[in-house]
Amino acid sequence: DGGITQSPKYLFRKEGQNVTLSCEQNLNHDAMYWYRQDPGQGLRLIYYSQIVNDFQKGDIAEGYSVSREKKESFPLTVTSAQKNPTAFYLCASSTMSSGANVLTFGAGSRLTVL
Amino acid sequence: DQQVKQNSPSLSVQEGRISILNCDYTNSMFDYFLWYKKYPAEGPTFLISISSIKDKNEDGRFTVFLNKSAKHLSLHIVPSQPGDSAVYFCAGKKKSSGDKLTFGTGTRLAVRP
Numbered sequence: 661d662g663g664i665t666q667s668p669k670y671l672f673r674k675e676g677q678n679v680t681l682s683c684e685q686n687l688n689h690d691a692m693y694w695y696r697q698d699p700g701q702g703l704r705l706i707y708y709s710q711i712v713n714d715f716q717k718g719d720i721a722e723g724y725s726v727s728r729e730k731k732e733s734f735p736l737t738v739t740s741a742q743k744n745p746t747a748f749y750l751c752a753s754s755t756m757s758s759g760a761n762v763l764t765f766g767a768g769s770r771l772t773v774l
Numbered sequence: 775d776q777q778v779k780q781n782s783p784s785l786s787v788q789e790g791r792i793s794i795l796n797c798d799y800t801n802s803m804f805d806y807f808l809w810y811k812k813y814p815a816e817g818p819t820f821l822i823s824i825s826s827i828k829d830k831n832e833d834g835r836f837t838v839f840l841n842k843s844a845k846h847l848s849l850h851i852v853p854s855q856p857g858d859s860a861v862y863f864c865a866g867k868k869k870s871s872g873d874k875l876t877f878g879t880g881t882r883l884a885v886r887p
Contacts, residue, residue: 702879750817765817
Protein backbone atom coordinates (compact mmCIF):
# COMPACT_ATOMS: atom_id res chain seq x y z
CA ASP A 661 0.00 0.00 0.00
CA GLY A 662 1.24 3.47 -0.83
CA GLY A 663 1.53 5.94 1.98
CA ILE A 664 3.66 7.92 4.36
CA THR A 665 5.53 6.33 7.23
CA GLN A 666 6.62 8.41 10.19
CA SER A 667 8.85 7.10 12.94
CA PRO A 668 9.08 6.92 15.82
CA LYS A 669 5.45 7.31 16.86
CA TYR A 670 6.45 8.44 20.34
CA LEU A 671 9.74 10.02 21.34
CA PHE A 672 11.02 11.42 24.61
CA ARG A 673 13.94 13.80 24.72
CA LYS A 674 15.92 15.50 27.41
CA GLU A 675 16.42 19.22 27.15
CA GLY A 676 19.48 20.12 25.12
CA GLN A 677 19.34 17.04 22.88
CA ASN A 678 18.75 17.06 19.16
CA VAL A 679 16.31 14.49 17.77
CA THR A 680 15.50 13.45 14.22
CA LEU A 681 12.04 12.42 13.08
CA SER A 682 11.84 10.18 10.05
CA CYS A 683 9.40 10.56 7.16
CA GLU A 684 9.32 8.19 4.18
CA GLN A 685 6.80 8.13 1.33
CA ASN A 686 6.27 5.64 -1.49
CA LEU A 687 3.66 7.68 -3.32
CA ASN A 688 6.16 9.12 -5.81
CA HIS A 689 5.10 12.59 -4.68
CA ASP A 690 7.35 15.50 -5.53
CA ALA A 691 6.59 17.74 -2.57
CA MET A 692 6.94 16.99 1.14
CA TYR A 693 6.04 19.01 4.21
CA TRP A 694 6.44 19.10 7.97
CA TYR A 695 3.67 20.51 10.14
CA ARG A 696 3.42 20.88 13.87
CA GLN A 697 0.16 20.56 15.81
CA ASP A 698 -0.35 22.19 19.19
CA PRO A 699 -3.62 22.34 21.12
CA GLY A 700 -5.74 25.28 19.95
CA GLN A 701 -3.30 26.30 17.22
CA GLY A 702 -4.11 24.02 14.33
CA LEU A 703 -1.36 22.88 11.99
CA ARG A 704 1.59 25.16 11.40
CA LEU A 705 4.10 24.69 8.59
CA ILE A 706 7.72 24.14 9.64
CA TYR A 707 9.52 23.31 6.38
CA TYR A 708 8.61 22.12 2.91
CA SER A 709 10.41 20.75 -0.11
CA GLN A 710 9.13 20.79 -3.66
CA ILE A 711 12.07 18.95 -5.21
CA VAL A 712 15.07 16.86 -4.18
CA ASN A 713 17.98 18.85 -2.72
CA ASP A 714 15.82 21.93 -2.22
CA PHE A 715 13.66 23.06 0.71
CA GLN A 716 12.14 26.25 2.09
CA LYS A 717 11.29 27.54 5.53
CA GLY A 718 7.69 27.59 6.58
CA ASP A 719 6.07 29.80 9.18
CA ILE A 720 7.85 28.38 12.25
CA ALA A 721 11.24 27.08 11.03
CA GLU A 722 13.36 28.39 13.90
CA GLY A 723 15.01 25.58 15.84
CA TYR A 724 14.39 22.99 13.12
CA SER A 725 16.41 21.64 10.20
CA VAL A 726 15.60 19.32 7.29
CA SER A 727 17.25 17.59 4.36
CA ARG A 728 15.90 16.19 1.09
CA GLU A 729 18.58 13.94 -0.37
CA LYS A 730 16.07 11.46 -1.79
CA LYS A 731 12.61 11.95 -3.22
CA GLU A 732 11.17 9.44 -0.76
CA SER A 733 12.66 10.86 2.42
CA PHE A 734 12.32 14.15 4.32
CA PRO A 735 13.72 13.87 7.86
CA LEU A 736 13.17 16.64 10.40
CA THR A 737 15.70 17.45 13.11
CA VAL A 738 14.43 19.22 16.20
CA THR A 739 17.45 21.01 17.60
CA SER A 740 18.15 22.19 21.12
CA ALA A 741 17.48 25.73 19.85
CA GLN A 742 13.77 24.96 19.56
CA LYS A 743 12.34 26.55 22.71
CA ASN A 744 9.13 24.57 22.97
CA PRO A 745 9.56 21.31 21.06
CA THR A 746 6.87 19.23 22.79
CA ALA A 747 4.22 18.74 20.10
CA PHE A 748 2.66 16.38 17.58
CA TYR A 749 4.61 16.44 14.31
CA LEU A 750 2.99 15.59 11.00
CA CYS A 751 4.72 14.86 7.71
CA ALA A 752 2.80 15.20 4.45
CA SER A 753 3.38 14.91 0.73
CA SER A 754 1.64 16.02 -2.45
CA THR A 755 1.94 15.94 -6.22
CA MET A 756 2.80 19.26 -7.79
CA SER A 757 -0.38 19.38 -9.81
CA SER A 758 -2.51 22.35 -10.65
CA GLY A 759 -5.69 22.99 -8.78
CA ALA A 760 -6.32 21.91 -5.26
CA ASN A 761 -3.36 19.89 -4.12
CA VAL A 762 -4.34 17.24 -1.69
CA LEU A 763 -1.89 16.59 1.07
CA THR A 764 -1.45 13.01 2.21
CA PHE A 765 -0.41 12.88 5.85
CA GLY A 766 1.49 10.36 7.89
CA ALA A 767 0.22 9.14 11.26
CA GLY A 768 2.40 11.60 13.16
CA SER A 769 5.15 11.55 15.76
CA ARG A 770 4.60 12.81 19.29
CA LEU A 771 7.68 14.39 20.80
CA THR A 772 7.85 15.05 24.53
CA VAL A 773 10.71 16.95 26.10
CA LEU A 774 11.36 15.94 29.70
CA ASP B 775 -1.81 36.64 11.84
CA GLN B 776 -4.48 33.94 11.67
CA GLN B 777 -5.46 33.90 8.01
CA VAL B 778 -7.89 31.01 8.45
CA LYS B 779 -10.14 31.01 11.50
CA GLN B 780 -12.43 28.41 12.95
CA ASN B 781 -14.12 30.22 15.79
CA SER B 782 -16.01 27.26 17.22
CA PRO B 783 -13.60 24.90 18.97
CA SER B 784 -16.30 22.28 19.44
CA LEU B 785 -19.72 21.23 18.20
CA SER B 786 -22.12 18.54 19.42
CA VAL B 787 -24.86 17.17 17.17
CA GLN B 788 -27.44 14.40 17.42
CA GLU B 789 -27.00 11.44 15.07
CA GLY B 790 -29.05 11.90 11.90
CA ARG B 791 -29.11 15.68 12.16
CA ILE B 792 -27.07 18.17 10.15
CA SER B 793 -23.61 19.27 11.30
CA ILE B 794 -22.45 22.70 10.14
CA LEU B 795 -18.82 23.62 10.63
CA ASN B 796 -17.77 27.18 9.87
CA CYS B 797 -14.56 28.77 8.66
CA ASP B 798 -13.60 32.39 8.00
CA TYR B 799 -10.58 33.65 6.12
CA THR B 800 -8.88 36.99 5.66
CA ASN B 801 -6.62 36.41 2.66
CA SER B 802 -8.29 37.15 -0.69
CA MET B 803 -5.47 35.36 -2.50
CA PHE B 804 -6.67 31.88 -1.55
CA ASP B 805 -7.73 30.05 -4.72
CA TYR B 806 -8.75 26.76 -3.11
CA PHE B 807 -10.19 25.75 0.22
CA LEU B 808 -9.97 22.26 1.65
CA TRP B 809 -11.42 20.40 4.61
CA TYR B 810 -9.51 17.70 6.46
CA LYS B 811 -10.75 15.31 9.12
CA LYS B 812 -8.52 14.12 11.93
CA TYR B 813 -8.91 11.36 14.52
CA PRO B 814 -6.77 11.42 17.69
CA ALA B 815 -3.15 10.30 17.23
CA GLU B 816 -3.62 10.00 13.47
CA GLY B 817 -2.78 12.20 10.51
CA PRO B 818 -5.52 14.31 8.91
CA THR B 819 -7.30 12.88 5.88
CA PHE B 820 -8.63 14.92 3.00
CA LEU B 821 -12.40 15.30 2.92
CA ILE B 822 -13.53 17.79 0.29
CA SER B 823 -12.32 20.92 -1.49
CA ILE B 824 -13.77 23.91 -3.34
CA SER B 825 -12.32 26.28 -5.87
CA SER B 826 -12.67 29.99 -5.18
CA ILE B 827 -14.60 30.36 -8.44
CA LYS B 828 -17.38 28.11 -7.19
CA ASP B 829 -19.89 28.54 -4.40
CA LYS B 830 -20.78 24.92 -3.69
CA ASN B 831 -19.24 21.48 -3.95
CA GLU B 832 -20.96 18.29 -2.91
CA ASP B 833 -19.64 14.79 -2.26
CA GLY B 834 -22.09 12.35 -0.76
CA ARG B 835 -23.05 13.47 2.74
CA PHE B 836 -20.56 16.34 2.63
CA THR B 837 -21.19 19.73 1.06
CA VAL B 838 -18.97 22.79 1.23
CA PHE B 839 -20.38 26.27 0.64
CA LEU B 840 -18.25 29.30 -0.16
CA ASN B 841 -19.35 32.92 0.29
CA LYS B 842 -16.52 35.00 -1.14
CA SER B 843 -18.03 38.36 -0.31
CA ALA B 844 -18.20 37.36 3.35
CA LYS B 845 -14.90 35.44 3.21
CA HIS B 846 -16.73 32.53 4.80
CA LEU B 847 -17.07 28.85 4.07
CA SER B 848 -18.97 26.08 5.75
CA LEU B 849 -18.98 22.31 5.71
CA HIS B 850 -22.34 20.58 5.99
CA ILE B 851 -22.57 16.94 6.97
CA VAL B 852 -25.99 15.37 6.60
CA PRO B 853 -27.01 13.04 8.04
CA SER B 854 -24.38 13.07 10.77
CA GLN B 855 -23.07 9.71 11.95
CA PRO B 856 -21.14 8.76 15.12
CA GLY B 857 -18.13 7.90 12.92
CA ASP B 858 -18.00 11.55 11.88
CA SER B 859 -16.83 12.46 15.38
CA ALA B 860 -13.38 13.95 14.82
CA VAL B 861 -11.55 17.26 14.54
CA TYR B 862 -12.20 19.10 11.28
CA PHE B 863 -9.64 21.50 9.84
CA CYS B 864 -10.33 24.10 7.21
CA ALA B 865 -7.38 25.11 5.01
CA GLY B 866 -6.69 27.67 2.30
CA LYS B 867 -4.24 27.50 -0.58
CA LYS B 868 -2.72 30.51 -2.34
CA LYS B 869 -1.85 30.10 -6.00
CA SER B 870 1.26 32.22 -5.51
CA SER B 871 2.70 30.00 -2.78
CA GLY B 872 2.64 26.68 -4.58
CA ASP B 873 1.05 23.85 -2.67
CA LYS B 874 1.39 25.19 0.86
CA LEU B 875 -1.78 25.06 2.92
CA THR B 876 -2.72 27.44 5.73
CA PHE B 877 -4.82 25.64 8.31
CA GLY B 878 -7.38 26.85 10.79
CA THR B 879 -7.35 25.81 14.43
CA GLY B 880 -9.90 23.04 13.99
CA THR B 881 -13.39 22.24 15.28
CA ARG B 882 -14.03 19.12 17.32
CA LEU B 883 -17.30 17.50 16.23
CA ALA B 884 -19.08 15.06 18.51
CA VAL B 885 -22.03 13.16 17.06
CA ARG B 886 -24.24 11.73 19.81
CA PRO B 887 -25.98 8.40 19.12
